[in-house]
Amino acid sequence: MSQTSVLDELELDALTELVNLGVSKAALGLREMVREEVILSVPKVSILTREMAIATLGDQEQRRLVAVHQDFEGEINGRALLIFPEAKSMELVRAVVGGDLPLEELMELEQEALAETGNVILNSCLGTIANSLQRSLRISLPEVVHGDGAEFFSLSPAPEAGDSVLFIYINFAVRRRDIQGYIAMLLDLPSLVTLKSMLGQFIERTGGETLPTHSHGV
Amino acid sequence: MKQTILIVDDSKLARMAVIKALSSLRPDWTRVEASNADEALALVKQQTPDVAVLDFNMPGKDGLVLAAELRELAPQIRLAVISANHQVEVVNRAREAGATFLPKPLTEKSLGEFLDAGQQ
Numbered sequence: 001m002s003q004t005s006v007l008d009e010l011e012l013d014a015l016t017e018l019v020n021l022g023v024s025k026a027a028l029g030l031r032e033m034v035r036e037e038v039i040l041s042v043p044k045v046s047i048l049t050r051e052m053a054i055a056t057l058g059d060q061e062q063r064r065l066v067a068v069h070q071d072f073e074g075e076i077n078g079r080a081l082l083i084f085p086e087a088k089s090m091e092l093v094r095a096v097v098g099g100d101l102p103l104e105e106l107m108e109l110e111q112e113a114l115a116e117t118g119n120v121i122l123n124s125c126l127g128t129i130a131n132s133l134q135r136s137l138r139i140s141l142p143e144v145v146h147g148d149g150a151e152f153f154s155l156s157p158a159p160e161a162g163d164s165v166l167f168i169y170i171n172f173a174v175r176r177r178d179i180q181g182y183i184a185m186l187l188d189l190p191s192l193v194t195l196k197s198m199l200g201q202f203i204e205r206t207g208g209e210t211l212p213t214h215s216h217g218v
Numbered sequence: 219m220k221q222t223i224l225i226v227d228d229s230k231l232a233r234m235a236v237i238k239a240l241s242s243l244r245p246d247w248t249r250v251e252a253s254n255a256d257e258a259l260a261l262v263k264q265q266t267p268d269v270a271v272l273d274f275n276m277p278g279k280d281g282l283v284l285a286a287e288l289r290e291l292a293p294q295i296r297l298a299v300i301s302a303n304h305q306v307e308v309v310n311r312a313r314e315a316g317a318t319f320l321p322k323p324l325t326e327k328s329l330g331e332f333l334d335a336g337q338q
Contacts, residue, residue, distance in 0.1 A: 009230075010230060010231060013229050013230050013231050014229075014231045016229060017229045017231050017232055020229075020275060020302055020322075021302045021322065021323065024275075024301070024302035024303040024304075024322075025302065027303060027305060028303075028304065028305055031305045031306075037305055037307040037308075038305065040275060040303060042228070042275055042276065042277050132323075203231060203234075206231055206234065206235045206238075206323070207231050207233075207234025207235050207237070207238055208234075208238070
């Protein structure tokens with residue numbers, strides 16, 4: 001796909017590092033909430049058509065899903081999502097609120113607990129990324145949606161068929177609690193041009209002015 | 219004293235950040251880079267560095283597994299594990315592997331303290 005050339009290799013690398021910083025910060029927050037280590041995968045960053053992003057999630061997960069999503073706006077616009085298999089969402093709620101509540105009460109708390117968990121995780125992730133880029137983003141309130149990738153990844157206004165999105169996703173797991181899920185982020189292509197220049201500045205600040213290395217390897 | 223430092227990170231930008239800090243902290247040191255654990259192990263078998271800084275979250279073997287293997291291979295290397303993921307479990311495992319934990323984004327100050335501690 002020609003759009004993959006929108007970001008060069010170093011810019012994609014920088015974006016992956018940024019996401020890694022953001023998600024690590026978010027995992028620290030989740031770790032505090034569930035009091036167990038949160039295991040993270042290496043983030044995957046790719047530019048896909050919306051249909052391919054939906055298919056990627058579908059390949060990973062055939063089960064029914066629940067997502068907490070928050071939209072962000074500013075110089076770049078998009079959506080961040082925390083996604084779980086629906087069957088595991090109660091386990092997450094239990095881990096967050098503590099184990100002693102009867103199921104009935106847990107179920108009453110489910111929506112609220114998921115929204116709050118999503119809020120903590122997605123805000124710390126997006127906040128870290130925005131700070132690193134020295135930009136501010138307006139972040140919407142969390143919304144809990146049950147469904148699948150086709151519903152989660154439809155940003156409003158309604159996208160044209162075949163449009164491309166920057167799709168970032170990472171797996172996380174709390175092993176002893178049998179909790180696992182995904183953090184995904186979608187950006188529309190117009191935002192990518194802006195993001196490219198922000199990443200350029202970030203690269204300059206982070207790794208700029210390095211002398212040529214006397215390295216071997218790589 | 220001029221030393222050799224091995225920098226292992228799958229992110230080129232992250233390696234650039236380490237090198238940027240090194241060029242003001244230890245400009246005369248020899249720098250060797252690897253983008254994954256296997257490449258790092260191959261390099262160490264050829265020539266043992268004095269210091270190695272390892273990213274934690276890498277595809278394939280992670281930095282903590284690599285730290286343990288480097289300990290076996292060359293116990294004299296001073297090791298640091300760098301990660302944005304400073305959950306207490308990760309920090310403790312780094313310590314158990316005999317490595318210093320350095321938070322990402324790496325600052326010149328924290329890298330400098332690690333390098334200074336090893337040279338006292």
